[in-house]
Amino acid sequence: MNPKVDDRVPVLIVGGSLVGLSASLFLGRLGVRHLLVEKHADTSHHPRGRGNNVRTMELYRVAGIEPAIREAASVLAPNHGILQAPSLTGEEQEWLFREIDPGGKLARFSPSGWCLCSQNDLEPVLLRAARDLGGDVRFGTELVSFEQDADGVTSLLRSRETGEERVVRSEYLIAADGPRSPARERLGIGQTGKGELFHNVSITFRAKRLAEVVGDRHFIACYLTNPEADGALLPVDNQSEWVFHAPWHPEHGEPLEAFTDERCERHIRTAVGLPELDVEVTGRAPWHAAERVAERYGVGRVFLAGDSAHEMSPTGAFGSNTGIQDAHNLAWKLAAVLCGWAGPGLLETYGQERRPVAEVTSERASARSAEHSHPGYAVVPGVGRQAGVLAVALGYRYPRGAVLGTDPAGAVVPETFESNGEPGSRAPHQWLLRAGVRLSTLDLYEQAMVLLTGPGGTAWQQGARRAADRVAVPLDVYRIGDGAEDDLAPEPGTDFAALHGLGPGGALLVRPDGFVAWRSPGPVADPEAELEAALRAVLDL
Template identity: 75%
Template sequence: MTPKTDDRVPVLVVGGSLVGLSTSLFLGRLGIRNLLVEKHATTSHHPRGRGNNVRTMELFRTAGVEGDIREAASVLAGNHGILQAHSLTGTDAEWLFKEMDPDGRLALISPSGWCLGSQNDLEPVLLRHAADLGADIRFGTEMVSFEQDADGVTAELLDRASGERRTVRADYLVAADGPRSPVRKRLGIGQTGPGALFHNVSVTFRAKGLADVVGDRRFIACYITNPEAEGALLPVDNAENWVFHAPWHPEDGEELEDFTDERCAQHIRAAVGVPDLEVEITGKAPWHAAERVADHYGSGRVFLAGDSAHEMSPTGAFGANTGIQDAHNLAWKLAAVIDGWAGPGLLDTYEAERRPVARATAERASGRSAEHSHPGYEAVPGVGRQGNVMAVVLGYRYTSGAVVGVDPSLPAVPEQFRPAAEPGCRSPHMWLRRGGERLSTLDLYERVPVLLTGAGGAAWQEAAQRVAERLGVPLEVHRVGEGPGCDLAPEDGADWAKVHRAADDGAVLVRPDGFMAWRSESAAEDPERILTEVLRSLLNRA
């Protein structure tokens, strides 16, 4: 018998930071009602989690928020690269890298681009859009306990201001409750990995004179190598507001209270190289870099996402991006099961797909920190190989899960990036025309599976429509080409078949998250039978 509760919702999201709010947004876009609870009273005030990579921005594009996010982050739109120096006034400064996309080739493979935006600027955008989609978002509310059974999860919620307690019944719970996740601990799920890497204190401060010292060097971060003033300087507005990450050594008995305003100000002056720089400390927040991945991504009807599932070194900003991509992967699967067009076994593919990606990405993040000599990080021997960054950002793939025809021996993250059009990989971008509208192939993928075929794929189109109706799957079908029956035209003579590594009479099936699930390189004798088998396998349909 279902327990009596105050509220009833399909999905309960615990945690209202970047990953939790993204989860709520993605679910809302798919029409899934959700309740989000966050124990803190407001979104983050501290500028952190700054780098949003290309894949994340693609997801925000399809979710309709990319423009607002770029506007919120506009103050740092001109900042690129990582600078390294003994001090900002010294003559030894060098760029570890100066541009994210120096040759402009990114525009050939994506409709989006990198976006440097702090967590405190992004979270309000996500919150507003999630609420507009109908999410019930309650800040200042803590989940104090939960129990699950075969049919759902019952949770007790505490309003931290009033002390009122309410119970909520949800079909599923998504825990985006941070690296010390109470939900993960309650489930008894362990973690694997090297563990703690280094510790920093993030110091926010005002210094009107610092902009003159920085000059036209619009960096993402500057790593200061002076042993007496080691750390990382990050701009907030390129004018008077800044952040400095100072190494912290609690393992040597150093307390957070030791970081007095005067100590921090002196440290910053030494790092900058201006002894009389006027510095006003405005805030401090400790953070801990670690490499850990949860042994499981959930249990029963409870799932982990973001830092509750994985911790990564901050270099490259892989952690937050991986968490947002967790949310996107999980959201469409929850929606498919809740809406009844997929079997519950589809949810098992969440861990099968995302955990190997997190493990590989966490290793690359640690390697990148070692290669860049991130302040405070004393890398263990053998750490330092990072491979190609774009391989992590756009090249990660699923070698098992809701995919058909993938070699399971392939690595989750390849050494080098090359645009792929293979099952298990992000489906490629190309520009299309639909009437007078210009769109990317990636704009087609969000709410339902999509079958793409060429001008010669009429048989696939007809078969797909029959199979979708018979199975009750909301499958969209598009033919790409210039001939009769084609609803999408490639722009500037681009070759759909070549981009997708198929013949003009072939077909590809793309999941709602934009990953290619299956491909037939050419026509088939019995397309209806093949599509029936593929969809049943992908969606865990009997």
């Protein structure tokens, strides 16, 4: 006998941390009704997961919340670079890197930039935005079980406060339920990778005098290498609130209970080189660095996202950013299928695209921890520092998936960052003018498929409208040039066609997530037929 269904919703999201809340935000922006449940009573109170890379900030820009995030992150705006030193008081110190974006060169490639915003500051911004868009977000609610069939997923939810249970029927389920994901276990999905790398205890503490010693060294993190008390020091407010990551060795039988207030305080004093420092421990939380990737990103109508799909070493914040970008990739595909302008096969491309990215990125995260001699992790000799960071953060590609004209055996992350409009890559950023208002090409991508043409693209415009009507796909068409008949004008001194790899009469098809789906470098005999075929192939129509 089927249980009585209490709620029906197109998408159920399990997990209300960064990835789950981002999924709610992105679905809300696309008008997809959904329910999010999180077993904890509130958003995170622990300052962690602070590095938001340029690609993540681009997504938040398009979603309209970048200014709110930067306001929430303003206290750490002066902080740059990672310092390594035996102590804060000695003369010996080395900047592993001093600036995230030396010389401001990133502005050439993106309208956004890196942002240092701790998880406890970012999650409330995401929550407010998600709820403002109609997201039904319920904390203190856990997923007890779920069953799926050909038409949907039936989930049993329970309030952790009252014990009340409700049955929810959804068409799809996003499991953003963390590294020990019960959903992944229930689906029987295994994992690949090196496994556990190292363990730390994250200690929050107050120490007013510490700011005087740090002075103008406004670092993101300082790796302190005293062999008697190593660890990583991170500022919370650059004044009195700090975090210290101390190595922990449960593999040697060391219990978490061994990290008493007295031990933590003594460890911090020794590490920073201030034996008389007044330290007040305010909290502690264990965490485990690992390199694991799920063998599959979903089964049927249930999809994994974030830590349930991949675990990465924390150095470089690759894990949280990869998870947020998972959610963005999946959101537009769910919206397209639910709204009827894509076939269900489009959802199969989620794992085809995102799993290879996680594999490469998790390896890069582990290497970066070694490069930086992260406390508790062994150094790998001969690995170059900062190598390929922008390529990993912004230049990853989808050789296979909802794309046409790619090399299926091509590199997921190229050796160096390139932005040239190739299918499978993030579409290039270029500043444009519309009625005197400046906008980025990236601001065009969210709600629909987008076709870009240069001057003389009349045949593409006309063919695109007919093709879109025939296949019932939302398609925005923009002709970019300096003529009165063009829709958008490139900023003076920029070349739209060259930047996007187009010759005269060419066109570029971009997905709602800003990735190039298909490109015609030049004119074709029948633009309508070419574009219709591309839309059908990409969207499984």
